[in-house]
Amino acid sequence: MNTLFDGVEPMVYESGISVPYNWWAGDTASRFFVGLRDEQKIWGTRCVSCGMVRVPPRKSCPKCFHSPTDWVEVSSEGVIQTFTVARRQLAALKQSVPIIFGLIRLDGADTSLLHYIGNISPEAAHIGMRVKVKFSETRKGEIRDIACFIPVE
Numbered sequence: 001m002n003t004l005f006d007g008v009e010p011m012v013y014e015s016g017i018s019v020p021y022n023w024w025a026g027d028t029a030s031r032f033f034v035g036l037r038d039e040q041k042i043w044g045t046r047c048v049s050c051g052m053v054r055v056p057p058r059k060s061c062p063k064c065f066h067s068p069t070d071w072v073e074v075s076s077e078g079v080i081q082t083f084t085v086a087r088r089q090l091a092a093l094k095q096s097v098p099i100i101f102g103l104i105r106l107d108g109a110d111t112s113l114l115h116y117i118g119n120i121s122p123e124a125a126h127i128g129m130r131v132k133v134k135f136s137e138t139r140k141g142e143i144r145d146i147a148c149f150i151p152v153e
């Protein structure tokens with residue numbers, strides 16, 4: 001059966017649309033981000049039932065489902081639990097590769113925070129390395145208020 005499009009190559013174009021939007025971060029995330037922006041402190045939540053300290057903070061404990069939790073300041077230093085290296089420059093990456101992404105367990109926390117590892121070559125990074133936070137000079141109340149984590153000297 002012939003159709004109007006027989007013999008015509010189907011063309012598909014890739015494009016994008018911009019959809020600006022806002023949303024409320026919630027009281028827990030807001031408290032965390034205000035701490036980064038205004039205090040240059042990293043806050044976590046401690047479950048009043050099981051005692052686990054989570055960073056980033058959680059409104060309720062995903063382990064025992066207890067709520068509420070208490071706010072606790074954790075150290076700005078911690079240990080690289082694991083990491084990976086991005087070596088391909090994708091459009092979504094705002095920094096130049098190679099970029100080291102690490103899970104950092106801050107002293108006083110029981111969970112890890114995903115962030116950049118900076119001031120070090122990928123070859124020198126290792127699991128168990130002690131790192132400390134480097135705050136951004138201009139802070140807006142977002143996770144990038146932490147510029148990266150750098151090795152403790």
Ligand SMILES: [Zn+2]
Binds near residue numbers: 051
């Ligand atoms: Zn708990």
